[in-house]
Amino acid sequence: MSSTFTTSAARNIFYGGAVFSFLLFLALTYQTERVLPERDQRAQLDNPQVVAGKRIWEVNNCIGCHSLLGEGAYFAPELGNVYKRRGPDFIKAWMQAQPTGAPGRRQMPQFNLSEKELDDLVAFLKYASEINTAKWPPNIEG
């Protein structure tokens, strides 16, 4: 690099660029928070079942096999839209029937959830399925 471009100029551009980018990022975050209420179904969070369902989702590490809105693991099906794909009764019956024990097939553990916990989980998955995701996934298979 040419000698007219000094190290101290490079350093100043670095600090300036970093601060500017961070401020721009914060501004976009602020704008995001303003728009989110129209998209994120937050009214459903008044339902304690949804909140409890999210905790059940977390403490059983469902994300370790499945994806949710496309994030997580890729070993088992997308669950952001499973409420729409399968419906509440199927989901509960499915959870209770695990593991299938079919030889060679990928296995899902039995989490021993109570009837109430299953209802909470379904409420959470319903909430997730109603978030405005810009029409993702491309089709119901996720």
Add this chain to the structure above:
Amino acid sequence: MKYTSQAVAKPYFIAAMGLFVAQVLFGLIMGLQYVIGDFLFPHIPFNVARMVHTNALIVWLLMGFMGSAYYLVPEEAETELHSPKLALILFWVFLIAAALTVIGYLAVPYATLARITGNDLLPTMGREFLEQPTITKIGIVIVALGFLYNISMTFLKGKKTAITSVLLLGLWGLAIFFLFSFYNPHNLVRDKFYWWWVVHLWVEGVWELILGALLAFVLIKVTGVDREVIEKWLYVIVTLALVTGMIGTGHHYFWIGAPEFWHWWGSIFSALEPVPFFAMTLFAFNMVNRRRREHPNRAATLWALGTGVMAFLGAGVWGFMHTLAPVNYYTHGTQITAAHGHMAFYGAYVMVVITMISYAMPLMRGRAANSNKAQVVEMWGFWLMTVSMVFITLFLTAAGILQVWLQRVSETPMSFMATQDQIALFYWMREVSGVIFLIGLVVYLISFFVKGEEQAA
């Protein structure tokens, strides 16, 4: 080695390598579960293996960064480390916390682990990469604070170079953004939005500063090129990294409920993220071509060049492949993502840590470089691991393209599980490449024990 306190890096590097082996073993378990679904079930369910695999990766990279900083900062600052004793205590705290966490993952169901570690008091568990019990997270913060205190005091009392400034900024940023792992709102969209402040702002933000600084340090040492030139390159690279990577976070905000202006901001800025990685490749090759000395440690030079190339391929090329919103609409959360994740983590962060280890370890063992014989073995390790990682990536990419086609593009989309059956062949080939990767890792580790004629440091 110029200062005796630099030697505290050694246990960090050794533990890092141990965890690397564990990481790869659990990767192979998962790879087998992809094709033999009930392998080790119910003893090690897939999600448990995955936690061990990814958390071991993160922890050993953090150990590698810390060890590197303990080695690098005294040498750059031209003074002894503020407190070698603190560094050693924190090493054991970190290692024991990591071991207990892994035992927890393997010994009890995750829900039980959450209960007995008091997740209810401050729920942070159960999110990808941040699965650690809350108390482990608090432990990580304590270790990080002690580490930063130690390193910063050393920095403040000594000479301040561009390399240490950039490295410290990266390390402080790493700790600060980790604090977002304690923020877990009920609102799923906001949860995901701020989760990326840890994950993306790490690997495509502050970690790139650490990467650049470590690479610059080793390049100065092995090429003897003027510090002035190298530091200018470093500033340019890290400027490009932050300017593209910060707003580039938007490539994760397309489909999680965030506003759609992110489709533009995220696509455009993240499409520029390969630029700093390309600059890094040019940087490494340019400096080696302009070298003013023939450093006896040719293996370290090879790792440095490899980092430049593989980081650009994994992060730059494979990242670009799926970063534009109209493409990501189809590839989001598929094996394409996994392909990219593997080569990017390997090419950028695994390789830069090994570059540091390769350079510093012989010096800590009292020689300028390992014997020729040992270096040849080390280079075998380099090629076996690197080439098999390229194949892992290619097979996962092939699997991903088929997956997208069958499950998402097709007029008559197949279900997820039916699609998986169709692409099993590629998962088998990934697993074979994974075994070769493990062999490469073992060869690399053997190189530490190969004797021969050594030049004193």
